[in-house]
Amino acid sequence: MARNTPEVPATSLADIAFMLLIFFLVTTTMDVDSGLRRKLPQWVDKEQLDDNAEIKERNVFVVLVNRNNDLLVDGDYERVENLRDRAKEFMANPYNDENLPEKEPKDVPYFGQYMVTKGVISLRNDNDTQYGTYLAVQNELVAAINELRDELAIDKWGKAYLDLDVDQQNAVKTIYPQKISEAEPKGKNF
Amino acid sequence: MSKFRKDDGKELPPISTASLPDIVFMLLFFFMVSTTMREVTVNVSQKLPEATELSKLEKKSLVSYIYIGEPKPQFQKVFGKAPRIQLNDQFANVEDITDYITAEREARTEAERPSMVTSLKVDVNTKMGLVTDVKQELRKAAALNINYSARKAVER
Numbered sequence: 001m002a003r004n005t006p007e008v009p010a011t012s013l014a015d016i017a018f019m020l021l022i023f024f025l026v027t028t029t030m031d032v033d034s035g036l037r038r039k040l041p042q043w044v045d046k047e048q049l050d051d052n053a054e055i056k057e058r059n060v061f062v063v064l065v066n067r068n069n070d071l072l073v074d075g076d077y078e079r080v081e082n083l084r085d086r087a088k089e090f091m092a093n094p095y096n097d098e099n100l101p102e103k104e105p106k107d108v109p110y111f112g113q114y115m116v117t118k119g120v121i122s123l124r125n126d127n128d129t130q131y132g133t134y135l136a137v138q139n140e141l142v143a144a145i146n147e148l149r150d151e152l153a154i155d156k157w158g159k160a161y162l163d164l165d166v167d168q169q170n171a172v173k174t175i176y177p178q179k180i181s182e183a184e185p186k187g188k189n190f
Numbered sequence: 191m192s193k194f195r196k197d198d199g200k201e202l203p204p205i206s207t208a209s210l211p212d213i214v215f216m217l218l219f220f221f222m223v224s225t226t227m228r229e230v231t232v233n234v235s236q237k238l239p240e241a242t243e244l245s246k247l248e249k250k251s252l253v254s255y256i257y258i259g260e261p262k263p264q265f266q267k268v269f270g271k272a273p274r275i276q277l278n279d280q281f282a283n284v285e286d287i288t289d290y291i292t293a294e295r296e297a298r299t300e301a302e303r304p305s306m307v308t309s310l311k312v313d314v315n316t317k318m319g320l321v322t323d324v325k326q327e328l329r330k331a332a333a334l335n336i337n338y339s340a341r342k343a344v345e346r
Contacts, residue, residue, distance in 0.1 A: 014207070017214040024221035033253065033309060034244040035339040043329040127319030131312050132239045134321070135338055139241040146243055 036138060041181070059101040061090045061121045065137060067128035080136050087144035091119050091176060110156070110171045117176075124183040141180055148176045232311075234259035234276050239314045240343035247337060252306050254294040256287070258320060259313030273316045275324065284323045291331040311339040 063083070064072040071078045073086055093100040101119030108114045121141055125134050146161070149172050153161040161172060236259045247253050257276040261269040265281075274281045277290045295303055308328060312321055328336060 010208070010211070013211040014214055017211050017218055021214055021218045021221065024218065024225055028221055028225045033247045033250075033337075033339060034342070035247070035309060035337040036241055036243060037245050037307075037335075037337050040325060040329050040334040040336055042334070043332065125318050125322075127317060127322065129318040130314065131316040131318060131321055132314035134318055135239040135241060135340060138338065139243055139340075142243045 036135065036142060038138070038180075055120060056102070058099055059118045059120060061087060061101075061119060063121065063123045063137060063141070065123075065125040065129045065133060067126040069130055069133040071137065080133075080140060083137065083140040084144045084147070087121065087141055088148055090121075091117055091145065091148055093117060093119070106174065108171050108174050110168060111175065114175055116174065119179070121180045122183060123180060138180075142178070145176055145178050149173070152176065230255070230279050232257055232276065233262055233265055233279070233281065234274060234313070235262050236311060236313050237315075238311065238339055238341050241338075241340035242343045244340060244342060247307060247309060249305075252298070252302055253309050253337075254291070254306065255309050255311060256290075256324065257311045258316055258324065259311075260315075273313065273320055275320070284320075284327055287324060287327040288331045291328070291333045295333075305335070306333065307335045307337050308333050309337040309339050 062072075062074055066072070071080060071083065073083060074090075078086060090100055093103065096103070101117050103115035103117050105113050106116040108116070123137065123141070149161045152172055152175060153159055153164055153168070157164060157168065161169065164172065234257050236257065258273055259276075260266075260271055260273050261281070269281055275284065275287070276282065277286060282290070291308070295306065298306060310321070310324070325336070328334070
């Protein structure tokens with residue numbers, strides 16, 4: 001007759017599992033990397049760069065950041081907190097102001113003929129500008145456009161921009177494009 | 191005497207701990223699956239800037255990182271205090287970025303290449319001069335999708 005082997009005690013199993021658990025708890029990093037998505041412009045050689053592309057002054061929203069992290073927006077000092085509203089006013093131009101950008105009629109799906117702004121945001125920074133300030137400015141500009149898109153989406157469909165389907169989002173994008181151009185860096189030989 | 195006290199000698203049976211390992215294993219598996227071990231040790235000190243308009247980087251396999259910041263104290267003797275670029279595990283120069291991007295591109299399949307993203311993890315106090323150089327270099331390497339890594343700003 002076969003002898004019964006004594007049962008293996010399972011009480012310590014929990015301890016072993018706990019040890020592993022604690023190891024993974026400690027080593028876990030659950031940071032999801034997040035940030036501002038931007039797209040760089042295509043590289044162009046210096047010779048091919050044409051400075052002739054004329055854009056009217058009223059169509060450009062110039063943001064300068066100097067080495068002391070001060071902002072100069074369309075010719076006057078501005079605080080970062082006010083930048084968002086200024087940018088929104090510029091891109092939307094609700095009262096068709098003479099000094100704010102022109103609009104041209106465009107056929108936009110869902111909207112029909114819509115007066116789309118010709119405004120462009122231009123950002124230039126000094127070599128000694130702090131990265132933190134630069135990103136704060138970028139963030140405000142992106143936020144301004146996102147807010148405009150949201151407002152339009154809610155006006156039209158009663159939904160936030162991110163809840164629209166792709167076609168609707170594209171329509172809104174044509175009306176408020178994310179036109180933030182960064183000046184070619186100067187004073188260095190690339 | 192009192193209505194609620196049961197003074198008959200019945201004792202509660204001890205709670206069985208037999209299912210404790212199962213519970214712990216469940217937790218264990220959760221953490222094993224969600225864990226991502228850091229592949230590179232960051233040799234530069236970093237305080238990421240704050241922003242509100244964030245989007246998440248979904249596919250980690252498509253992201254390559256460029257770290258910029260002051261070298262950590264133990265490296266300052268050799269590399270100095272000025273902000274440096276770190277690619278993979280080493281300090282690098284601006285000129286090395288093209289090679290790095292090419293290598294990263296080679297490591298992905300043809301189909302994945304267009305949606306590759308370069309994430310710039312830059313310290314808040316870095317001067318823009320260096321960042322602009324890096325950006326120009328990325329443009330030359332045609333790595334146009336970039337992501338300025340930032341933390342979620344706390345509402346005040």
